[in-house]
Amino acid sequence: MSAVAIGRLQGAFLVVNGLWPLVHMPSFEAVFGPKTDKWLVRTVGGLLLTNGLAQLRAGSSPEGAGHARQLGIGTAATLAAADLIYVGNGTLSKMYLLDAAAEFLWMSLWYRHRRAKVR
Structure with missing residues (x-):
């Protein structure tokens, strides 16, 4: 891939996940638990x-792809860390472990792409 x-797939994923609590907080809370x-x-x-839209708009040049990669890995790593830390200490619902799994998938895709390119 x-x-x-x-970048475009992850961008779309981030747009959907970013819009969800903005558009319909009740359904978001039904899945991820009540929020104070x-x-x-x-x-x-x-x-x-915002991150998702930036990834969707990144150009297909090597510079644009690099930008999408950096933004994608940084976003995924930050979200995965927050998910694991705050599920671990009981702040967040265990449902956030599904998000952590998705974030590790994005990091894996970026890593595999980079590794395949180097070979």
């Missing part, structure tokens, strides 16, 4: 939306 394809700081959930949603 090309870097452009990975809804402003924080909405802020993170806005940041995910």
